[in-house]
Amino acid sequence: MNTTNIPYKIYLNEDEMPTSWYNLRADMKTKPAPLLNPGTGQPLTADELKPIFCEELVAQELDETTAMIPIPDEIRSFYKMYRPSPLVRAYCLEEKLGTPAKIYYKFEGNNTSGSHKLNSAIAQAYYAKKQGLKGVTTETGAGQWGTALSMACSYFDLDCKVYMVKCSYEQKPFRREVMRTYGASVVPSPSDSTEVGKKILAEHPGTTGSLGCAISEAVEVATKNPGYRYVLGSVLNQVLLHQSVIGLETKKAVEKYDIHPDIIIGCAGGGSNLGGLIAPFMGEKLRGEADYRIIAVEPASCPSFTRGTYAYDFCDTGMICPLAKMYTLGSSFIPSPNHAGGLRFHGMSSTLSQLYHDGYMEAVSVEQTSVFQAAEQFARVEGILPAPESSHAIRVAIDEALKCKETGEEKTIIFGLTGTGYFDLVAYEKFHNGEMSDQIPTDEEIAASVAKLPKV
Numbered sequence: 537m538n539t540t541n542i543p544y545k546i547y548l549n550e551d552e553m554p555t556s557w558y559n560l561r562a563d564m565k566t567k568p569a570p571l572l573n574p575g576t577g578q579p580l581t582a583d584e585l586k587p588i589f590c591e592e593l594v595a596q597e598l599d600e601t602t603a604m605i606p607i608p609d610e611i612r613s614f615y616k617m618y619r620p621s622p623l624v625r626a627y628c629l630e631e632k633l634g635t636p637a638k639i640y641y642k643f644e645g646n647n648t649s650g651s652h653k654l655n656s657a658i659a660q661a662y663y664a665k666k667q668g669l670k671g672v673t674t675e676t677g678a679g680q681w682g683t684a685l686s687m688a689c690s691y692f693d694l695d696c697k698v699y700m701v702k703c704s705y706e707q708k709p710f711r712r713e714v715m716r717t718y719g720a721s722v723v724p725s726p727s728d729s730t731e732v733g734k735k736i737l738a739e740h741p742g743t744t745g746s747l748g749c750a751i752s753e754a755v756e757v758a759t760k761n762p763g764y765r766y767v768l769g770s771v772l773n774q775v776l777l778h779q780s781v782i783g784l785e786t787k788k789a790v791e792k793y794d795i796h797p798d799i800i801i802g803c804a805g806g807g808s809n810l811g812g813l814i815a816p817f818m819g820e821k822l823r824g825e826a827d828y829r830i831i832a833v834e835p836a837s838c839p840s841f842t843r844g845t846y847a848y849d850f851c852d853t854g855m856i857c858p859l860a861k862m863y864t865l866g867s868s869f870i871p872s873p874n875h876a877g878g879l880r881f882h883g884m885s886s887t888l889s890q891l892y893h894d895g896y897m898e899a900v901s902v903e904q905t906s907v908f909q910a911a912e913q914f915a916r917v918e919g920i921l922p923a924p925e926s927s928h929a930i931r932v933a934i935d936e937a938l939k940c941k942e943t944g945e946e947k948t949i950i951f952g953l954t955g956t957g958y959f960d961l962v963a964y965e966k967f968h969n970g971e972m973s974d975q976i977p978t979d980e981e982i983a984a985s986v987a988k989l990p991k992v
């Protein structure tokens with residue numbers, strides 16, 4: 537097909553949507569390291585995980601051999617409400633940049649939760665319902681995951697308890713109300729409704745909370761209440777699996793129009809959107825069928841890949857969760873307050889960590905003022921107001937396109953536009969008022985938290 541005939545938006549038909557998720561681990565020669573029991577230092581068994589997570593999700597978490605895992609019909613019908621998502625050709629951005637590069641983005645912000653997180657939320661809620669559970673608990677920081685899970689739980693009539701980091705609870709009342717609209721109960725964390733919450737409040741009166749602390753509360757409530765389990769919106773293998781729907785649709789779309797990507801870019805918090813977007817492309821790379829440059833983009837304020845250590849660490853600050861081997865800044869690392877929201881996790885998916893370690897992908901870190909410059913530039917020509925997280929990918933896509941302008945190379949770039957930024961307008965306001973600064977941790981700060989890594 538003549539590539540000049542590529543439409544602005546490539547929409548697949550409903551019947552072209554994937555019927556299975558793709559489990560990238562099946563094609564990895566070196567598998568990601570297993571989760572360990574923090575008490576014994578031994579790999580966690582399914583039986584140990586089942587009191588915390590839903591059964592079917594435990595099976596998915598531990599499965600590193602089945603490549604294609606069928607998507608249940610109930611989940612596919614939910615997906616059809618907002619999928620397939622478009623692969624957009626950024627013609628206007630290309631023209632504005634004057635680049636010979638061809639830029640595409642896969643837009644995941646086209647649902648009420650405003651991000652890709654719904655792809656996994658609906659799957660996790662479905663398996664909880666199938667198991668006959670009453671409800672699920674979770675934490676949310678910036679709020680996108682809590683919103684997506686609330687939507688998914690209301691669809692399946694499940695109770696949803698969200699522990700929301702107290703400062704976000706107070707600063708982001710609109711997200712909180714969206715969650716309540718979908719029937720979730722939203723508790724500011726730390727709260728006095730859990731043992732761990734009471735302990736943290738006694739030790740740090742007046743604390744505004746942290747993600748790690750909210751995780752500890754949500755896990756406690758799930759394990760103490762019969763009929764409840766804990767669910768998580770990123771980092772875990774099961775979440776990357778569900779997010780593979782992004783990459784599978786992208787692959788189908790590029791094949792339909794004979795597009796050959798050279799560079800694939802995604803922002804990386806815990807790694808779920810990037811892991812999902814790249815999955816089928818990385819699969820080809822692992823099997824030696826094709827080659828792509830794959831770039832993870834992280835905030836300079838929380839640079840797990842680019843400045844972290846590859847080691848076993850806790851996923852939470854409360855140190856109750858399993859140990860995962862990953863690129864980490866240390867579970868006691870607290871990134872300086874900034875607007876990277878969903879990218880402020882100290883660690884990274886163990887699957888992506890292994891792939892990065894083995895040289896299958898690259899990583900770069902970017903500073904937040906340059907991220908917001910890219911966000912604004914993008915919004916003004918492409919129309920969509922991007923989430924700050926997504927704008928990290930925009931920054932690097934623009935940088936790569938500008939390199940092509942210098943060299944005259946007509947590279948094809950695809951990036952993941954994970955969501956919209958309507959709830960992040962305080963961050964945009966700071967940027968417009970010139971009040972935004974770039975906060976980069978010192979080597980000493982990183983070394984201090986890495987020194988506290990658990991000895992395994």
Ligand SMILES: *Cc1c(COP(=O)(O)O)cnc(C)c1O
Pocket residue numbers: 650651652653680681769770771803804805806807808809810878879923925926954955956
């Ligand atoms: C949560 C979130 C991210 C980062 O999470 P990953 O698991 O790394 O994908 C990125 N973009 C948006 C819009 C998010 O809500």
